Amino acid sequence: MAESVAFVGQARQPRGTGEARRLRRNGLIPAVVYGHGEETLSIALPKTELVNAIRHGVRVVDLRAGNKDEKAFIKDVQWDYLGKELLHVDFARVSMDERIVVDVPIELRGTAPGVNAGGVLDQPIHSVSIECLAISIPESIRANIQDLQIGGIVHVRDLVVPPDVKVMTDPDAIVVHVTAPVAEPEAPAAEEAPTAAEPELIGRPKAEEEEGE
Numbered sequence: 001m002a003e004s005v006a007f008v009g010q011a012r013q014p015r016g017t018g019e020a021r022r023l024r025r026n027g028l029i030p031a032v033v034y035g036h037g038e039e040t041l042s043i044a045l046p047k048t049e050l051v052n053a054i055r056h057g058v059r060v061v062d063l064r065a066g067n068k069d070e071k072a073f074i075k076d077v078q079w080d081y082l083g084k085e086l087l088h089v090d091f092a093r094v095s096m097d098e099r100i101v102v103d104v105p106i107e108l109r110g111t112a113p114g115v116n117a118g119g120v121l122d123q124p125i126h127s128v129s130i131e132c133l134a135i136s137i138p139e140s141i142r143a144n145i146q147d148l149q150i151g152g153i154v155h156v157r158d159l160v161v162p163p164d165v166k167v168m169t170d171p172d173a174i175v176v177h178v179t180a181p182v183a184e185p186e187a188p189a190a191e192e193a194p195t196a197a198e199p200e201l202i203g204r205p206k207a208e209e210e211e212g213e
Helices: 017-025 047-055 206-212
Strands: 005-008 028-035 038-046 060-065 068-079 086-094 099-109 120-122 127-133 141-144 153-155 174-179
Touching: 005 047, 017 028, 017 086, 028 047, 038 047, 047 086, 060 086
Parallel strands: 005 060, 028 086, 099 141
Antiparallel strands: 028 038, 060 068, 068 086, 099 127, 120 174, 153 174
16 A cells, blocks of 8 residues: 655635646646535645655545545546646545545566567556555555466455455456567568570571572
């Protein structure tokens, strides 16, 4: 489970794009907090600490917003079109005993012997959807591939998850498999060039020439 971090949000007025740009120039990120039937709060959080938490896989934070402390789940993160600059964050209020559905990355562990034998490792899916307590979200779900030979497959149903975690993704979905290498087609043999026929002499045969003289 990723370690929880704490933030203190500054109240802000949602005044549009210009206000959001001003906040970001001052090292703050605009955010909203909603859920549990309470009012939606518009806040600003310190950019450096928030970006660092997100990049380290933090999903639930201790958040002081307004006059109360509460736990909040990072519901949605908006980046710029290059995926470099954080623009906005949505937080959803959660309680200690609340179960939520969230996508968690899959972490491959080990080296597949089938790859060393010439096979190709293919990973069709890189995350799974799980249901768990909001305060117990695992950083990742591990897939052990150290016994995977050529033709071997790890399905979602083969993943080992904590006892309180329920996997929501199709159990028959393929997480990773090792396929046999595709043989390159042989180049067609070059055809031998036909032997050039001797040119046919144009004119009368020599014998006919002598008879006619």
